[in-house]
Amino acid sequence: MGNSSTSIDEVNTVLQSCCTPAHAAATVKVGVDVGNHIGECCEGHGDRGLVHYLPCGPSTYPSYSSSYPRVSFLYDEHFGEKADIPTLEQKSKKKVKWDLLSPPPDLPKDGESLLWDPRPQGEPPARQGMSSPWQVVANPNPDHASPWPLLESDQADAKQFAGPEGLERLLAERRSQMAQTTRQQEAYNKRNNKYGAKDACLPKFDKSRHVPTLALINPMSGAKVGRDILSLARQSPIYSDRFFDIVATCQDAGRGGLLDLFRIELNAAKEEASKLNTRPRVISGGGDGTGSFTLHMVFLALQADNSRAEEGLKDTGNGFIWSDEEMASSFPAIAQMPLGSANDFANITGWGQKFPGSTNSCRSVCSGCSATCNRWTRQRRLKSLLRWMEIIIDPATQVSNFDVWGIMPSSGADACNFKLCELGGQRGRNPKTKVDGKQQLTMKEAGRPTPFFILLYFSTGFGAYLCSRFSINRRSTPFRNRLEYIRQMLGMVTERSPPQVNCRTQGVRINCSGGRGGDGQASAYFPPRRGKKTKGSRYREVGFYNINWQAHLLHGADRAPLIRRCFFGRHRRPVKFNDGLLDMYRMRFKSYFKNPGSKMQTDKRKDMTLTFEATQGKGIFVQYDGEARFVFSPTGEQFSIHIRKVLNIPVVIGPYCKESLTGNLKEQQPVTFEMCGDTPLEKDRVRARILKSLRGELDPELNATSDEIREAQLPLFEANPPKKSPDASARKNSK
16 A cells, blocks of 8 residues: 555544534445545545545535535545455455544534544644544635645645646546456356346447447446446447446546546547537436436536636536537437336337346246356347447437426525425334324435436325335335335325325415416416315325326326217327426326226426425425425425426437327427526526536535424434333333
8 A cells, every 4th residue: 555554444434424524434445445435435526645624615615515515635645546455255254344433523614624634643744743633724725735734755646646637647547447347347247247248248339320329327226237238338349438337427526536537428429429410328227216317417527617627627608518509409318228117217218118138038147047048048138238229329219309397496586495304214014103102204314316307207195105105115126116016005095194294185285387278377276176175185196297107007198078088088189298398187096987097187287386384293295206205394384396397308219119108209399408498587597506406505405404304393213213221121011
């Protein structure tokens, strides 16, 4: 490890979380580069190194929120590049003890930094006499200079990675690390790769004919096929540099990290595509939530940073490194690869419901099958994947417009007036916990990503509560996930409503504007016929569709009389994802008999505002694109959720697209990218909201803290509840 004898045990802690400076304990993962892991764990801004400081004021890094500071590093020779630590196989054979560093004694204020230096006392001189490695210091300058005196070797290494030339060295090192990591994965997964790891590669790419294509793939979605596809890509020319692990890319967002590599490849793909008079394409590999995640990552890669203007991150005047004209003509078209459980997004856009090469036959890659069966199945899967990829890179493949909806502040407001949390609870059929003698729902702080983009659907009521319960009990395979949905659904029907929610959709009101024959003014949509005392408690669910497919079951078409629904259903206008309108629906259990069937009656509207008459200790569950949250007001006041169209993006249409579900996609406006709004001011609000999301400022605005959950009188989930004392258990048994 460089010129020092520092071991992994001596640097066994890094910052656990950047959400608040109080969370200051974490660990170094086994089998990875120590310095790089610190950057990934803390979403670092900078290179590797030993001296770490946490800027807490917005003055030093205006592109970051003061509530979500990042960690900066300086390369240090004493820290070393790699540690002699156990491999993954060794880790599985023995337990590794994780030592945690106690939190800092003092928390920094605005304009100060929290510094951690794990080197022994005396290196450097400023470290001498410190009883704790933590110290509160003034913020460093924008050049990321350390507040500590640097050794000569430190200064030489810091200069080595400064400027554009230093960035090239960092990127070259990162590419070599990607290749090395891939070789380790191939050795570990050689027998488990569903497409055959040996001598298998993706189709040949011809730069003069094929559309430049990148990929952001979630390796852990669904059947975990993503890691096998990434392994194949690393063995294939062109693809090896343009296929990325989306989770690792998000974590490695510092200078010289994977996000920089993705940005460079995206810029190169833009130039190559412009010569072919087309736009580049990005494969979004994963479940339905990966679509909005990929969209976020593309924006993150294009976000400007004037402090790195000489490295290609100069602001073009709109907050991004591409101008508005470049965004409109070259924003990449999204192609959804179905690697998740439901895969509604991929299915409606014509890319199938299961991963490329999926099979339901008894022949599968498992130890119980013969070598011949395994080899035959892998070859068949590989052929399916190659055909899938050939369609993606084919310039003749259709590209269509796609509406993206977003949660925006109400008109005249700068921020939303509600908070979000997630359902807690132990795994099992019933997530309720006994609190104050009653079975109640317990809540916990919501994780990332914070909801903003909505690509598929949105609802509150039965389906949202079902998604919340399912998220606690997610299984390892798509088939077991479907069984879990059924189990949770039966539990919801047979249980009483918990005290944290109203009966069904009671208290929910929705106003919508626009639509066919509308004048653009907001009108009541739910509950319907309010003047006739129609109550929301009569309905199980209300929401909207953006795509005509949900959970392999539900579709939508325009509202129509019974005769037309029964005998002339083909002539009803279906839910369309490129018409700029929401397809609102409301559902009762008897709706399936009234429709009849699973095709819901929908009403096209321009936007929607959901209002809930909240009280202390109550809220509503909502689901967006299969992700669930609990929405409430900490003060118990009325809150509103306003949703409107924010983006028009291009998507790639696959060969399995059905016109009966999507409508005629050829009858549309020219394909383009744009931020949407009726006025330039509304478009600027969308742009500002996106940039706010990229800086992490939506997290403190929307996600509730533990104190806010308690303030709303909601039970807080405890992952490890205190155990009863032996005396209490004895008294209970005696009774």
